[in-house]
Amino acid sequence: MGLAVDLPRNEVGIAAALGVLKQQFGEAFHTGQSMREQHGHTTTWIETQAPDAVIFPKSTQEVSDIVKTCATHKVPVIAYGTGTSLEGHVNAPAGGVCIDLTEMNSVVAVNAEDLDCVVQPGVTREQMNLDLRDQGLFFPIDPGANASLGGMASTRASGTNAVRYGTMKDNILSLEVVLPSGEVIRTASRAKKSSAGYDLTRLMIGSEGTLGIITEITLKLQGIPEAMSSARCSFETIDAACQAVMMTIQYGIPVARIELLDSLAVKAANDYSKLDLPEHHLLLLEFHGSETGVAEQAEMFGHIAEEVGGTGFEWTQKAEDRNKLWQARHDMYWAALALRPGAKGISTDVCVPISRLAECVTLAKDKADELGLISTVVGHVGDGNFHMLPLVDMDNPDEVAAAQGYVSWLNDVAIEMGGTCTGEHGIGQGKKPYLRKELGGAVDVMAAIKAAIDPDGIMNPGKIF
Numbered sequence: 001m002g003l004a005v006d007l008p009r010n011e012v013g014i015a016a017a018l019g020v021l022k023q024q025f026g027e028a029f030h031t032g033q034s035m036r037e038q039h040g041h042t043t044t045w046i047e048t049q050a051p052d053a054v055i056f057p058k059s060t061q062e063v064s065d066i067v068k069t070c071a072t073h074k075v076p077v078i079a080y081g082t083g084t085s086l087e088g089h090v091n092a093p094a095g096g097v098c099i100d101l102t103e104m105n106s107v108v109a110v111n112a113e114d115l116d117c118v119v120q121p122g123v124t125r126e127q128m129n130l131d132l133r134d135q136g137l138f139f140p141i142d143p144g145a146n147a148s149l150g151g152m153a154s155t156r157a158s159g160t161n162a163v164r165y166g167t168m169k170d171n172i173l174s175l176e177v178v179l180p181s182g183e184v185i186r187t188a189s190r191a192k193k194s195s196a197g198y199d200l201t202r203l204m205i206g207s208e209g210t211l212g213i214i215t216e217i218t219l220k221l222q223g224i225p226e227a228m229s230s231a232r233c234s235f236e237t238i239d240a241a242c243q244a245v246m247m248t249i250q251y252g253i254p255v256a257r258i259e260l261l262d263s264l265a266v267k268a269a270n271d272y273s274k275l276d277l278p279e280h281h282l283l284l285l286e287f288h289g290s291e292t293g294v295a296e297q298a299e300m301f302g303h304i305a306e307e308v309g310g311t312g313f314e315w316t317q318k319a320e321d322r323n324k325l326w327q328a329r330h331d332m333y334w335a336a337l338a339l340r341p342g343a344k345g346i347s348t349d350v351c352v353p354i355s356r357l358a359e360c361v362t363l364a365k366d367k368a369d370e371l372g373l374i375s376t377v378v379g380h381v382g383d384g385n386f387h388m389l390p391l392v393d394m395d396n397p398d399e400v401a402a403a404q405g406y407v408s409w410l411n412d413v414a415i416e417m418g419g420t421c422t423g424e425h426g427i428g429q430g431k432k433p434y435l436r437k438e439l440g441g442a443v444d445v446m447a448a449i450k451a452a453i454d455p456d457g458i459m460n461p462g463k464i465f
Contacts, residue, residue: 007094013073039098046088051098060215068182081151087428093462121150140165155426156206163382176216180454209460225288230322231315233305234280242358257286262377272335273328343391350414351385351423385423
């Protein structure tokens, strides 16, 4: 594909580091080809670039020991969670050591009175919420995949609940981080706010493993709502659906989730999840609050939808109906792939000011049609974020070239509209060409910070810059 870039390898340093680490970690140290390729894989079209070894540490001290050895020999270090990132974040373009954090999966403490908890990075969001449920608490960030919380912090993940609860940057109080030297720092306390120095917590959130490896996370929690209701409504046009979204936000309805599926995505969901939704453009919503409150919120949205031509409005508080609908939404990636068996799904996302959302989505659909690309539209539209998923025959050079051109065009359009080339995927390798277009000289400031903290460039090289 050409999106992945090979970097120079430090063969002597890699050989020396691997010799030390093999002795130190024994059965937790792996160099088998299948294991290495699994940890260099990507869920998008960027080629796999495998590390030279994979290690499964069980503690912060072991992570620190690995990093110190790699720092001594100037060997790249790549952190790995569940491998669900979409822009080549876990590739190893210069080889090196992959630190798989899945065995660091303990919930260290739950401070129910303070609505916070401390977890290791390998804890997944589903595991977290299962552990919290008996205490009447939950962690709201839901990117769809059962991602690790360390990976979610590293990529500044968000997802379906972001319109109400924010993204990972809004839900983390503090981090424990192993720096490129192997030194361990804590970025903040458990206090809900602080004016003490630089905000190192948010510097690390979204840094994609290029500044350090997160080994502990202090998270904000929410009380499980007394009631939840879900609603759905169909629209003849994307513009009408987006108008309903804008009015919902502007009227201050505290919607928890508001998701857009275009008509092709609805067809895919029907086929894959055995639903019978009308195959028009669709909004899915969820409301959190009291029994009375969620009913009022659903009904208010119903009036808005009717005003802009929405049809088939329904809402429910039944858990089984809500769960079936949202599971279908979370399965959309696989549902879309089933539209064209054998094709590769090229997932890309952008985010624009909500006033430009209808225009951007419409342009994106029209451009895909013009290029002959089959693509669904799925969006976290309450905050202007949406995903396109062109389905591409990777053995057809013309299709691949068309898809590459399309992704580039869409990123440029979003930036020109005052938006961003990525609302939640992150930069990784895939979005690197667009970062400077979006932020200009701010990229040089980021590079200076990177150089100061990681002068030898060993932390996840080849990403972001």
